[in-house]
Amino acid sequence: MENGQHAHIVKYKTFVVVLIVLLVFTFSSVGITQIDLGVYSVTAALIFAVLKSILVLMYFMHLKFDKKVYALMTAGIILLLMIVILVTFLDYLYR
Structure with a gap:
């Protein structure tokens, strides 16, 4: 390569x-x-x-098998998704 x-x-x-x-x-x-x-x-x-x-x-x-930066970026996106879902559930819970 x-x-x-x-x-x-x-x-x-x-x-x-x-x-x-x-x-x-x-x-x-x-x-x-x-x-x-x-x-x-x-x-x-x-x-x-x-x-x-x-x-x-x-x-x-x-x-x-890729560079660790790709795993960190993926983990960051998943963390962001979890935060958005949590905020959505909290908004629905406290209406």
């Missing part, structure tokens, strides 16, 4: 393992809806969603 860029080759086995973990998380998040956890049902579903998002970002979007 030109200009000192490095190509990172990920083994297919890694992608298969991540795919299997994503499928397990997906079936677990569907299964958790069958259990009555009360107010924690949404929290459990969001935890599974966050874990799946992290796996997709790290492996399929190659943030694990």
Whole structure:
């Protein structure tokens, strides 16, 4: 590659393992809806969603192998999104 860029080759086995973990998380998040956890049902579903998002970002979007500044920018955007959602919920709660 030109200009000192490095190509990172990920083994297919890694992608298969991540795919299997994503499928397990997906079936677990569907299964958790069958259990009555009360107010924690949404929290459990969001935890599974966050874990799946992290796996997709790290492996399929190659943030694990890119420069750390890209991971920091992604984390900043996610933090900003969480703040906007929190402010929206607080606005709705205190109307």
